[in-house]
Amino acid sequence: MGARAAPGVSAGEAAQSRVADAVAGHWVDRLAPRAARPYLRLARIDRPIGWWLLLLPCWWSAALAATHAGMPWPDPRHLILFLVGAVAMRGAGSTYNDIADRDLDARVERTRLRPLPSGQITARAAAAFLAAQALVGFLVLVQFDGFAILVGLCSLVPVAIYPFMKRVMAMPQLVLGLAFAWGALMGWAALLDQLASPALLLYAGTIAWVVGYDTIYAVQDIEDDEIAGIRSSARLFGPRLKPAVALCYGAAVILIGAAAHAAGAGWLGYLGLAAFAGHLGWQVLRVQARDGHGALTLFRSNRGAGLVLFLGLAADTIQQGWAS
Template sequence: MSAPGERPEAETGRNSDTPVADAVRGNWVDTWAPEPVRPYLRLSRADRPIGTWLLLLPCWWGLALAAAGDRWRSEDVWIALGCALGAFLMRGAGCTWNDITDRDFDAAVRRTRSRPIPSGQVSVRQALIWMFAQMALAGLILFTFDRLAILLGVASLALVAIYPFAKRFTWWPQVFLGLAFNWGAILAYAAHSGRVGPGAVLLYASGIAWTLFYDTIYAHQDKEDDVLIGVKSTARLFGERTGKWLGLFLILAVSLMTVAILIELLPHAAPMKLAVALIAPWSMGWHLLWQLQRLDIDDPDTCLRLFRSNRDTGLLAALFLAIAAAL
């Protein structure tokens, strides 16, 4: 503990190579990355790839749904790859911005005080430079898409900027995360089709419901610390009623994706294409139900494990939509 008037260790620049507490053990950043760049990769959550998956998968949903409405095209390979690279970079930039704005909160929470800024691995100025570098690279990728997709990508920056502050003024910060993290469903759909159809909007809404599901589980890890520091979340709001709320989000996610597929494919798609596409929301729903049955909101390790399993939830939906597009 620092004496009165002393700067805490988190501000002195010590602990230059401290792994983050909730990172996957043996991850490539802590094991293989050169030591000077490790703090920046940790700031981008490269040692915790689940966030990149959760940002990327709605992009692939939107692309596959648009392709299912007509056909796969050669340029879709770049759209899918560009979304993957962009998701990695923009998730990194978003996490960097989140850590800059939350540095005082993070220093007060056991799970997050080992993050690069509160632990002294990176200064705020260095973090800002790193954030803008990632955004610039993501911008180069975005500008290879068509005009509508570019405009949508630029518009998403407002959601990214607002999200870190949401937990200060609303019990529903997970809604703001959902708005930001699922924007790619609309962007990738537009990159393929050159328009934003109603199916894309419904798919976006389905993703928001999915985010409310998984991020409420995630937030239960920190609920005790959040009470002490005054941070709001759906985990605190729902408390012991969490299971019932998650069941509602499950139903919304499955229903909205189902309607999105029906709107896009029912008028003209072959029965086999439609049937395969409809497996996507129901496979996602099955996986969410599996999580719900195993949830223990008072066990942080279980919450983290189930949160991470949502990569598979989203991949199931992406897989069946992609197969349907190929039929």
């Protein structure tokens, strides 16, 4: 069995009960019942950056759709549903990924303490937990109209194939992008019951963003991935890491800007985009190959970058609503 930290243990002992990239001192390690902790870790509750990165494209899309439709603000009900759905589906996707990767995870330093490879949870128990999380996600999805439900169900295709791509693709982050960027379609589909060029441009830009930030994330595992034979964009780009991330982020800014233009965004939306671009540029300047700790910090900072963009798009929607 893997080690489990009980309330009141020392900081050093607590560190041994969590994977390397989990948030130190998270409430999962301090307050959750001991029996529940492996399941919460399996769902990545102790690593909230994952559901934030799944959620933010949904919110961007909801804001652009509201602007295009002439609404005074993004639909609050949709924003809340996307939040609940992102947490549930991030947990379900992570559980599925860990079931598929449990043998590989045991060979990588950063992931060997995950609940499955460390023996804290059986594969059967993880499968049951996966079904429960997927049910929550489905209950959220059926709150939308039929077209949005169909679009949401289609997201299961890249989710299903992603865990196996690191075995056959030099850049599995591209498939991850197809899955994690799906919210860029959902916000538009939920409000307007269709897909149009702004949503498709936003989706393409978000894929580029995902490939960029997950390349940074993969820097943590370069040495172990080389030993285990796991493929990643960080390994593929190697000494060209910085210009490759810059190319991904540059494409993201251009495509998201094109989406904003097509949706009818105004100056506040472009101000948010400029702040987003500045943050991504800062990441490019700071990223270094083989600096795993720095890479994790930069990766997590994308929550702030994405929130700045959402605030700009949402403020633009509100400003245009007041002006009309």
